[in-house]
Amino acid sequence: MIKFALAGNPNCGKTTLFNTLTGSTAHVGNWPGVTVDKREGLYKKLAEKVQIVDLPGIYSLSPYTPEEVISRNFILDEKPECVINVVDATNLERNLYLTTQILEIDVPVIVALNMMDAVKANGDKIVIEELQKVLGVPVVGISALKREGTDELMQKAFELAQTKRNGTTILENTIVGPIIAKVKEALPQDLGSKLFHAIKLIEGDELEVKAHPEADKIATELKAQQPDDGFDGDYEAVVADRRYDYISVNFKKAIVKANKQGMTKSDKIDKVMTHRIWSIPLFLVIMFAVFHFVFSEDLLFMNAIFGLEIKSETAVNFFTGMGYEGEPLGGIPSLGVFLQSWMGFVFDQLGELFGLFMSTDTWYGALIIDGIIGGVGAVASFIPQILLLFLFISIMEDSGYMARVAFIMDRAFRKFGLSGKAFIPMLMGFGCSVPAMMAARTLEDTCERDRTIRLATCFSCGAKAPIWAMLAVVVGGFFGDIFVFTIYLLGIVIAIVSALIMKLFGKNHDVPPFIMELPAYHAPQFKNLMAHLWEKLKHYVVKAATIIAASTVVIWFLSNFGWAFWNGMVEIENSILADIGRGLSYIFYPLGWAMGADGWKYTVATLTGLIAKEDVVSTCELLGLASGAIGLSTAGIYAFAAYNLFTLPCMAAVATAKGESTKKGFWVTLAWWFASSYVISLIIYWVLELYSVAVWAGILVTLVLVAAIVASGIVLSRRIKKYSKE
Amino acid sequence: MQWYEILIAVIAAAIVALPIILHFVNKKKGKHSCGCGCDCGCTECSSCEKCKHESDK
Incomplete structure (x- = not known):
């Protein structure tokens, strides 16, 4: 089969072109470094099927980064029939640096001038014939996003693939x-x-x-x-x-170039978005707005500020998924809460439907209604809410704002000895820890790579979102969004503090330079957003139908039968799970949430989260903790959330960490995840408890902790300066 | 025990066994079922490539 390789600078639209050509839905990110390995697909519109290989974005063919080595080796060793050099037409001069190197290889090359629509919109013009003459290879103007010129590109590439080409260089008439x-x-x-x-x-x-x-x-x-x-x-x-x-x-x-004077639209937006002082508060406001629209039960604080109450039974039923309980509703719920309520209602109805045919007093009735429908339904009811959260994150990503977040964070992280390059894999952790850990391979330094993998769990992944959504319901009222916001914020703060600690005790104090192109802002593409959401939905449904359903059945069995299971069902307190949970809860006793009569249930829920994080929710539901029955204090809720955020991720992520880390690094990572989550949960619980006993004591301890972090920062910053001088 | 109770017990056992069977089938195919987006089953995208590599180890 004929093989074409897509090669080009990071963020020039290679993956978008790959998706357009192959009909794939590979993740496209509006920031550099999304593709860290090659991927393949088929183009079927020509006389012969063509295998398209999407190579990671590179600036040169020098072997400085793993991506460069992958791309270079592929072109040299696998010998594709044609290399399609994707060039960002809005940044032509810089992109052509790589082109001049690809031309030196004995392989047919065609240049795809991508983003020609943006060039036209800017009022600029590229004389393709002139470019062709200088480069000595065919050039085709395309817009991968709008699918313009791609068929012509492939036709020409196909014709070119039948020919042979010897490398040419622009260095011939120089001293070299x-x-x-x-x-x-x-x-x-x-x-x-x-x-x-x-x-x-x-x-x-x-x-x-x-x-x-x-x-x-x-x-x-x-x-x-x-x-x-x-x-x-x-x-x-x-x-x-x-x-x-x-x-x-x-x-x-x-x-x-058009004779444009002044700043572009993107420059003007960036003046505000990447402002030295306002950028971080603005990022926090944007994040809070997202959580507010997804998790708040009082949209726009209409109840808190204006005392808005909905008294009509029909309206309350509409907003709460038939949840009228004779009381008025305080404010209008956000779209996320609204969707979650109705999804919960659907699963309740499903349970009731099965209830017509079987009783929960029988083992099979309890298994189907309480176990499978209850457990899987508890997770599934949060799916629309989580998808809404991902829609907002995708909008930020696709519009180009997330790339700015990496830039803003680089400025902050650099002071703590972490490069912004390490922050990009962490940002990907908001989606799933697995690709986040895989993206860490873009970091040259193995030490930095191990550290980045270690910190990837600080960024709450999609699987953890149902836990926050469940706890947000418990926190209740208009504090649900604030709770989720603070959990995400806590993740970022702990990532910085952890980076600080690791740098402080590590040997390497070098902060590698971070160079990243900021893409121009553009309106998010509906197709891209839907592709992201579809991938997420598919993933959730498959997971709910397999891993979550299976663990739900096992947990149901263990929580309804004693060691002598042949004697029939027993009370939950006398079950196998209760015995195991009680034994293990002593380990977590100091963390607060494992204390009390229900302590063993939280312990078990945390442990099942190691299979898949959504299992924490289904286990809570099965053990009668969800649906507002969580009996923890605010300190307990925060400590429980913190432990689940920072502890060992799911099995798939642990396996990825093993594959991506050094051997020693992996064991340190495992220990780090357990120890850090334990210590953070411990501190959070006792400091918050202290606040409830004596506010002054809580403030004092908080100040001591902040002072310790600042002092560590100063020590590290001195070490970095000293290291730089040396 | 009624016939439907046996049937439900068998289905429940199948639900438990399904992810384990799928794990081995996917491992053979080079598929993965984490959230990395490589559960597409193509065995061609970067994530699947990686997972294939992992399962080969």
């Missing part, structure tokens, strides 16, 4: 030219893409030097004979300089 010719001669006869290898040898590329030591000797000798031209013998810099020179001189004619 003569050296290239001689180094090429020194390379083995049967080696393909000699031109590329020769140039990389001249640049001092580590992989090439290792592979061709003889040719490297010649390259070193020849370089030593050249006069110094201001780069102090650094030929990597010489080559880069010549490339940029060539690009700026030769491609001027191809770009006709």
